[in-house]
Amino acid sequence: MSGAARRRLLVLLAPLLWMAVFFVAPFAIVLSIAFTEAAEGLPPYAPLLRWADGALVLQLNFVNLALLFEDSYYLDAYLLSLRVAAISALCCLLVGYPMALAIARAPERWRVPLLLLVILPFWTSFLLRITAWIGILQDQGWLNGLLLSLGLIEAPLHLLYTEFAMYLGITYCYLPFMVLPLYASLVKQDPALIDAAADLGAPPWRSFLTITLPLSLPGMIAGFLLVFIPAVGEFVIPELLGGPGAQLIGRVLWTEFFQNRDWPLASALASILLLALVLPIALFQWRFVKDGQR
């Protein structure tokens, strides 16, 4: 092996090994435990491989996976997760697009400070920012107090522990993930394109619809996915803002794992979430990015 190849391998070795052990291998384990049976003890599942009558026996248990498809509770949780994540990602897009566009069109020396201002809340505690929303939304909260004192409402609105609160919370927490890719694709656009469109007679709204918007499509897709995928598995926001009815898949998995101590079922949930959702989207994104580069 040449010196250069040896050096490359040396550089690659540490991250490669680390990710193989702590990121790729765990998924294999999750998949295998999805096929085990829950049992007493620690860890609370029966081994997949065991010695019986002098032979290695592989015992696959499909009960967990079957349960996920039979019990509508789990299916409903998946569908609810998808809906909440999609609506929240759309909200992020609606709020984030004008912001990203404004920053991209701002004078150059303002752009970095404005972007920093978007990211700044992200550097402060996520949990405590959710806590602030509890204070705002609860029945005796700041918002109801304000509306009551202004005389706009007569009785407190029930805002906390609703789906609306969840959309608000996810939009609030994931907004930077939408603004950053949008900004990146918008700032790359040649401003002369808009001037050319104006020169050819397109009013601003039309040049926005026919030029700016379609050209920023990759940024929109990237931002949507960056919000959508983690939001599907979100646990904290449905737990704190969504109320007891908001049984999203992340929360169901958490309950199965921590309260019911059913590790195999939790693994089955994670496997399905991974195989049916994350992998297809990752593949789609990979293809999309690859085609976009051509």
Next chain:
Amino acid sequence: MSLAAARPGSAEPWRDPDVEPFLRIEGLTRRFGDFIALDRVDLSIWRGEFFALLGGSGSGKSTLLRCLAGLIEPDAGRILLDGQDMAQVPPYRRPVNMMFQSYALFPHMDVARNIGFGLRQEGAPRAVIRDRVAEMLALVRMEGLGARRPDELSGGQRARVALARALAKRPKLLLLDEPLSALDKNLREATQFELVNIQERTGTTFIIVTHDQEEAMTMATRLAVMDRGTLAQVGTPGEVYEFPNSRFTAEFLGTANILEGVVEALTPGGARIGSSEYDFDILSEGEPPKPVGSRVFVAVRPERMRILRAGADAAFGDNRVVGRVRDIAYFGDFFLYYVVLEGGKELRVSQPNLRRITGRPVDWDDIVTVSWPAEASVVLPE
């Protein structure tokens, strides 16, 4: 004008069979996927030369330079520098330094540390580095600016620091990759003089890559015109300009009228080339590179031609054709006339701006006589 040709006592070692070349490139080949960037290139360069690689983008000139620096490994072929095979020598051990197109000055180091970078890698003593940096700063006339950072320098100053940094290790070979392309026209011309000056004072062998033919013509002792990974022609600027060996070099260096014909007969001291396309025969000087009866291209430089209104008395030159002026382009110091001949062939003829001393100038749609001497017809050996 060639700065190199004007050098006092400039030797021409490439004409002396006893002098070994300093750099020998043999069969150098490099592919990028399906694209052949270098196709079996053979080239010899002698000590102290200022050699220019001239070509359009994608011609392979930069690839050749980067192979010499060791930044690209060739697929086949050899590079011998001062008798030593460079194949197994990594870039950081080659006695070759490069001035990069972007200058590649390290933004986190001041000028002096940039210039001393190469010597520090060798572990040279501090005093040696200090003295050499001072010497280099003086060489490029940047004394007292050693503490500046690259982003505090003008474009011309950055170019000089890049040059000083590349020369600081006293390389056997200095490679310059489009070194002046970032400078504006006036600064570029001044810096060309300076580069030639420094090359002469240090005696280092320079190889410069450029797409600017004027730059190559002015600075180089010899140049190579590159086309699709091969050397189309190698020679002194005068040779290549006056005696191009192909349509490509004739049209790449300056402008040329290319006429097609058949060698019909040898004349005393030359040849007669006839063509069914035109109603005239072309006379050329010297023995043609191809035998009687073969098809050839003839190149004639626009500035070697003369244009006169038809009927004017002073006939001039061995070749004479009549045509109509289709267009005139004004360049300030000269005019370029587009003259359409009877068969539809168009000639470009340039004339110095002498408007004030001639009579009525040639005008649009004038019927004119275009003439040139036989020695201006270069029969291409292509």
Next chain:
Amino acid sequence: MRRLGRLALPLGLGFAFLYLPILLMVLFSFNDSRMVTSFTGFSTRWYAALWKNDALTGALFLSLRIAAISATMATILGVLAGFALARFGRFRGRPLFAAVMAAPLVMPEVITGLSLLLLFVAMEQSFGFPAGRGASTIAIAHATFGAAYVAVVVQARLSELDASLEEAAMDLGARPWAVFFQVTLPLAAPAVGAGWLLAFTLSLDDLVVASFVSGPGASTLPMVVFSAVRLGLTPELYALATLLVAAVALALGLAWWLLRPRRA
């Protein structure tokens, strides 16, 4: 401002949306009343209470320690990975390597947490390491997803860096490791620093993964805050939030001052 025109309004509203909740928390952390919603008078008593809350301060120091260790590990791994992705061209297996490095960015936290826990359990069963779970397993978990973020930031910075700078260093006689330490790393330093800070913050902020891979006795700040919030809001939490905001503002101000352009 003229060019912003009508966009200034949504931008302003967006920033209001982002910052009003934080400002309200800061304001009410100085509220005299235990009520978290109506302001009755100025007081710093919640900060005093926070100081005396041993569970909270202990968790804070544990979290800071885990964050510092995991961010440092993540930075080493991420710099190597980002360098490989930006500089090694199209080596064999690059698409897979890039995918694995980027995957933690979008992986739902519950999956990352669960899978790492199962790994740690399986490892302990098989070869007794890690013995039990706690700060060290949390740090490993955080280093894993932190490395992905560092790699992205470092790769982006290196890709926009003129590659001829490194070629020039090599041309001038710097051996590959010297090129890396004398040219590449100093020029990527802002990105490396930003990556470390990002990994640090992510670690400090993580509840879900830490809950999965933590063991008895190792409660990080988010875990303690989470159980406190489930019991109800207290001005003490607002005081904690205010302190964190102040710390971030201070750190950013310091970074700003240190990295300000120094031109003659």
